[in-house]
Amino acid sequence: VALRLETEASPACLDAVHELLAQLWAQRPDAGADARARFTTAVAELVANVVEHGRTAAGRPPRLVLSLAAAPGAVVADLEDDGIEVPPVPPAPGDPLAESGRGVALAAAAVDELSYARADGRNRWHVVLRA
Amino acid sequence: MEATVDARGPRLAVIALAGRLDLVSAAELRRVVADVVAGGRHDVVVDLGAVTFLDSSGLGALVAALKTARQAGGELRVAAAPEQALTVLRLTRLDRVVRPYATVDEALEGL
Numbered sequence: 701v702a703l704r705l706e707t708e709a710s711p712a713c714l715d716a717v718h719e720l721l722a723q724l725w726a727q728r729p730d731a732g733a734d735a736r737a738r739f740t741t742a743v744a745e746l747v748a749n750v751v752e753h754g755r756t757a758a759g760r761p762p763r764l765v766l767s768l769a770a771a772p773g774a775v776v777a778d779l780e781d782d783g784i785e786v787p788p789v790p791p792a793p794g795d796p797l798a799e800s801g802r803g804v805a806l807a808a809a810a811v812d813e814l815s816y817a818r819a820d821g822r823n824r825w826h827v828v829l830r831a
Numbered sequence: 832m833e834a835t836v837d838a839r840g841p842r843l844a845v846i847a848l849a850g851r852l853d854l855v856s857a858a859e860l861r862r863v864v865a866d867v868v869a870g871g872r873h874d875v876v877v878d879l880g881a882v883t884f885l886d887s888s889g890l891g892a893l894v895a896a897l898k899t900a901r902q903a904g905g906e907l908r909v910a911a912a913p914e915q916a917l918t919v920l921r922l923t924r925l926d927r928v929v930r931p932y933a934t935v936d937e938a939l940e941g942l
Contacts, residue, residue, distance in 0.1 A: 711855045718851070718884065737915035741922075745886055748854040752888075797898060799891035802923050806887050809922040 703768040709750045709761045709781060717747050717766060724768045724775060728831070731775070735831035742807040742814065743768070743777045746825050749803050754783035754823075762823075774812075777827040785818050832856035832882075834863045842905070843942055844872040845935060849881035852889035852916075860889070864896035864907070873905025876938045879931075880911035885919050893929050910938035 705720050707713045721740050725731060747766065754762040762783030769776045808814045813828035832850035839845060844867045852860060860877075867875060877893065879885070893909065900907040910932045912920065920926040932938035 714851075714853060714855060733914050734918070737918045740884065741886070741915065741919055744853070744884065748886055748888065752854060796924075796928050797894055799895050800887070802890060803887040806919060806923055810918070 705766045707764060709747075709754050709764050709783075711751055713751065713764070714744065714747060717744055720766065720768055724770060728770045728775065731831045735775070735829060738810040739775050739777070739827070739829040739831070742810040742827050742829070743779070745803050745807040745810075746777075746779050746827070749786075749807075750779070750781050750783065750823075752803075753786065754781055756783055774828055774830050777825075779825040779827070780822050782822055786816075786823055832859060834859065836863065836867055838872060839939075842872055843874045843876075843939075845876045845878055845939075847878040847881065851884040851886075852879070852882050852892070853884060853886040854888040857888040857892035860892040861895050861899075864899055868899050868903045868905065873900055873903040874942045875900050875905065875907045876932075876935055876942070877907065877909045878911055878935050879909055879913065879916050880935075882913060882916055885912075885916040887919070887923070890919060890923060890925055894925065897929055906942065908932055908938040908942070910935045 703720050703723050705716055750764050756762055762781035764781040767778045811827050811829045815826045817824045835847045837845040897907040909929050912931045
């Protein structure tokens with residue numbers, strides 16, 4: 701069963717994101733703690749990235765749509781927002797004491813697949829964790 | 832997130848966090864640690880035992896807190912990190928910078 705959240709990107713929307721993830725894990729009670737940690741990290745990190753950096757051409761917070769699905773042998777997330785284009789995945793910062801810049805690299809490292817596409821004026825992230 | 836400061840003598844404090852340490856709460860951790868260090872407690876143990884989720888903003892706050900403690904001549908250690916927090920510390924290799932201790936008592940040794 702697919703789970704879906706549509707909301708304005710704001711710090712408060714992270715509560716709803718974690719709630720949706722909890723519903724996903726209720727569908728997949730067999731998923732191990734490591735799988736939960738990795739997938740939750742990637743999804744919440746990408747949403748936080750939109751909340752922190754996203755904006756529409758008009759300067760408003762983007763609207764985002766998060767879909768989660770438990771497929772056989774995998775959990776899948778699709779995140780879309782109507783903000784302006786974001787740069788491709790940046791490298792992790794070279795400074796070991798950097799205080800920011802790790803978000804997307806962390807999301808990519810946490811899961812099996814992470815891809816980004818710009819289509820129809822929307823940013824689209826696709827996340828897969830085999831679990 | 833909730834932060835509870837437990838002063839252990841004139842130079843040392845344990846800060847216990849509960850809830851999500853993320854984009855929303857990162858600034859609060861920076862503020863709490865800055866206040867503790869400004870009050871003379873330069874050695875800080877951050878107890879992550881009740882942290883339900885840690886993201887890159889929370890990691891950034893821990894790094895900032897480490898710098899704050901070191902600039903005052905002290906040290907910052909993290910303790911009791913749950914599995915998800917350990918995972919993000921390892922994936923970002925920040926476990927080399929903010930070394931996680933299994934328990935608060937272990938983190939307190941030598942401080």
